[in-house]
Amino acid sequence: MAILTGVSMQNRRPLTGWGRTNATVAEVIEVPNHEVAAAVKEAGPRGALVRGLGRSYGDAAQNAGGLVLRLLGSAHQAVLDPSLATVTVPAGVNLDELLRVLVPRGFFVPVTPGTRFVTIGGAIASDIHGKNHHVEGSFGNHVRALTLLLADGSTVVIGPQQQPELFWATIGGMGLTGVILDATVGLLPIETSRMSVDTTRIPDLDALFSAMSDGDDDFRYSVAWIDPQAKGRHLGRSVLGRGDHARLDQLGPKELLSPLAYGPKQLASVPPLVPPMGVINHATVAAFNEVWYRKAPLHREGELKGIAGFFHPLDMVSRWNRVYGSSGMVQYQFVVPFGEEEAMRTVIERLSVSGAASFLAVLKRFGAGNDSPLSFPAPGWTLALDVPGSARGLADLLHGLDRLVLDAGGRHYFAKDGRTTAAAIRQGYPRLEEWKAVRDSVDPEHVWQSDLSRRLGLTD
Amino acid sequence: MDNALGEPQTILLLGGTSDIGLAIVREVLSPGARTVVLACRNVEKGELAAAGLRHGGLAVHVVHFNGSDTASHEQVIADVVAQHGDIDLAILAFAQLGDGAVTSKDVQAASEIAHVNFTGTVSATIAVANRMRGQGHGAIVMLSSVAGERVRAANPVYGGTKAGIDGFAQGLGDALAADGVHMMVVRPGFVHSAMTQGLKAAPFSTTPEQVAAVTAKGLRAGRRTVWAPGILRYVFSALRHVPGPVWRRLPLG
Ligand SMILES: Cc1cc2nc3c(=O)[nH]c(=O)nc-3n(C[C@H](O)[C@H](O)[C@H](O)COP(=O)(O)OP(=O)(O)OC[C@H]3O[C@@H](n4cnc5c(N)ncnc54)[C@H](O)[C@@H]3O)c2cc1C
Ligand SMILES: NC(=O)c1ccc[n+]([C@@H]2O[C@H](COP(=O)([O-])OP(=O)(O)OC[C@H]3O[C@@H](n4cnc5c(N)ncnc54)[C@H](OP(=O)(O)O)[C@@H]3O)[C@@H](O)[C@H]2O)c1
Secondary structure (H helix, E strand, O other): OOOOOOOOOOOEEEEEOOOOOOOOOEEEEEEOOHHHHHHHHOOOOOOOEEEEOOOOOOOOOOOOOOEEEOOOOHHOOOEEEEOEEEEEOOOOOEEHHHHEEEEEOOOEOOOOOOOOEEHHHHHHHHOOOOOHHHHHHOOHHHHEEEEEEOOOOOEEEEOOOOOOHHHHOOOOOOOOOOEEEEEEEEEEEEEOOOOEEEOOOOOHHHHHHHHHHHHHHOOOOOEEEOOOOOOOHHHHEEEEEHHHHHHHHOOOEEEEEEEEOOOOOEEEEEOEEEEEEEEHHHHHHHHHHHHHHHHHHOEEEEEEEEEEHHHOOHEEEEEEHHHHHOOOOOEEEEEEEEOOOOHHHHHHHHHHHHOHHHHHHHEEEEOOOOOOOOOOOOOOEEEEEEEOOOOOOHHHHHHHHHHHHHHHEEEEEEOOOOOHHHHHHHOOOOOOHHHHHHHHHOOOOOOOOOHHHOOOEEEE | OOOOOOOEEEEEOOOOOHHHHHHHHHHHOOOOOOOEEEEEEOHHHHHHHHHHHOOOEEEEEEEEEOOOOOOHHHHHHEEEEHHHOOOEEEEEOOOOOHHHHOOOOOOOHHHHHHHHHHHHHHHHHHHHHHHHHHOOOOOEEEEOHHHHOOOOOOHHHHHHHHHHHHHHHHHHHHHHHHEEEEEEEEEEEOEOOOHHOOOOOOOOEEHHHHHHHHHHHHHHHHOOOEOOOHHHHHHHHHHHHOOHHHHHOOOOO
16 A cells, blocks of 8 residues: 655656656555545645556656656456446556456456557546557447546446536546546457458558558557658559457367457566667668568468457567667657548658658558547548657658648647647647647646646647 | 747847857857847947847847846846746856956956956846746856856956856756756856957957857757867866965966
């Protein structure tokens, strides 16, 4: 149990996001849900924030000079209602723990990101999306109710029908409306723990746009991995992976012995002391991307894969973010509306000639957005890629891309951002003022603060 | 807040009309920068400098600041924070060279220089550091000088103050690291600026812009000390060990 010492100097430590850039120091304490209100009372002028597993790439889960809370909680406290297909779970529980409880019982989370090491709180606060966004929307669409601890220490239970304004301001609200203590989330019933996957090699960007536009809706899950260094007529060459949970009748005799078996292991860890840029440079990345593309099948249907292999390939190497060395990495993710395919092409073109070494980029076709004023997904195309923080000319390159994205009516994803500007956010999120009004109504003193909120003027 | 590329949003220049200081500000400005505060003893002169910096969405403010008036320092810094929020980067660039021939002999003149350059710098730095400790982040650039690396007969008072603040900044920097505050000491050689106008340039002389480039690069890389130009690091690692009689006769400008 945590000993509450207020904002003493005892637990001060540096925090960064997953990109390992720009550390700031905060008082970090772990608290069970019933002690959160008391802990928040001790927050000083720098306010308080909850941190999940710190899988945001930038500064969303940091609060320099203030209080940072980590919620204790276990998946064993989850309450599954099989008849309604819902689970009620403490917000500090992460998807890795939860899947280990749910999958053997025949249920799957409604949305999973590219890593299962995110908490329920983080999934709601960032309104995360997965490979199924085009048909099932983002995480917030599946939250039936949540308990929110407000700045004054009181708690409210809210949902799409209970205080919908506050509910939607909390979905995608980046922890700035209060602390989500628990949530009830709709689940997907599954027959097996295997995925049935179709894989297709796509030669260029136009072919990719049309393959996704024409075929995505036939699949629950779809995402393309693009080689960001391919140029000219190869621009946008990619591997499109689509699929769904396998049904029992799709399993072979061996798999049928344990249709819901699930127990992913982490295979390896990148040693903590990788020489700066020792592993990643333009040549090694280009070689990797080339091999990866050639290795993919031209077209293959109905391949059975595990959940981890399909959704969370990066989780096989723990702490892989360390390969980027001491200057860390920046993730760049944006969405542009349908009809702005040329803007997407220009972005990929500029990246391909920039020399900023990047592993595979992920391109996805989003479906409809939801009612949250700060939710990122909107109908259109989204691209996400990692760039080493030390890449030459990176600031100018990304600033130029910001312009293209905003001019195309697009926007950037808070959970990935570490470098865009308050002006870019105002332009990309036209409902920002509406969100601020709701936030101010429950947190007039701005108790909830983060490095991201200061940098982007969300708590000015 | 700094962003993920280490670009500061709010910059405070103490010695707001310093040629070197202003060059550093220009060098670290990015599209994400929001506010620059120039703290100047001469506000009118400061306004001219501010006009040269203003563009687009960047707000540039001038506040009155006297490096010798140590009693006022905490208030000046408190006002800046109250108006503009966190200070991401503070640059300590105020100092006076004085006339070495005079300050070596005149008690009053010597103690005035020592007071501004050393006591004033220490006081203003502590006031900034206290804020940054509370913020849990921030960077301080301390303009030291090679003149303090091995103090020369020609200007012992100035050189002595630079040696003093150099050591002070290193020690304070180590103390601040645990609080997320980064101190970087910059040791330029002879820089063509208002301070050195009319003086004969020493070997390896440089410009404010070059000092600024070295400073910005050092900040991004998280360095604790940089020299400008970089070669001076090696020159001085040799000069430090030159025997006294030889040192005194070296033609160092
Ligand atoms: C390898 C990798 C792949 C990823 N793939 C995807 C993807 O496909 N799709 C996608 O959408 N995202 C993706 N992400 C981003 C990730 O899903 C989000 O950043 C997510 O929010 C991280 O959850 P977390 O628990 O680590 O939260 P943190 O990063 O710790 O915090 C994120 C935000 O949530 C807030 N928060 C956390 N807990 C609570 C709570 N209990 N109450 C209120 N606010 C809270 C924090 O204050 C902060 O603002 C990926 C990240 C990685 C590292
Ligand atoms: N130039 C060099 O060769 C050189 C070499 C190594 C290190 N440095 C150091 O670099 C820093 C900047 O110098 P610079 O070359 O840019 O010279 P500069 O242009 O003369 O800058 C010095 C600044 O200090 C200000 N100042 C002096 N006394 C002050 C006081 N009492 N209160 C407030 N401000 C005061 C000056 O204000 P006014 O404009 O009103 O006079 C001016 O803004 C100094 O610390 C200097 O020691 C310079």
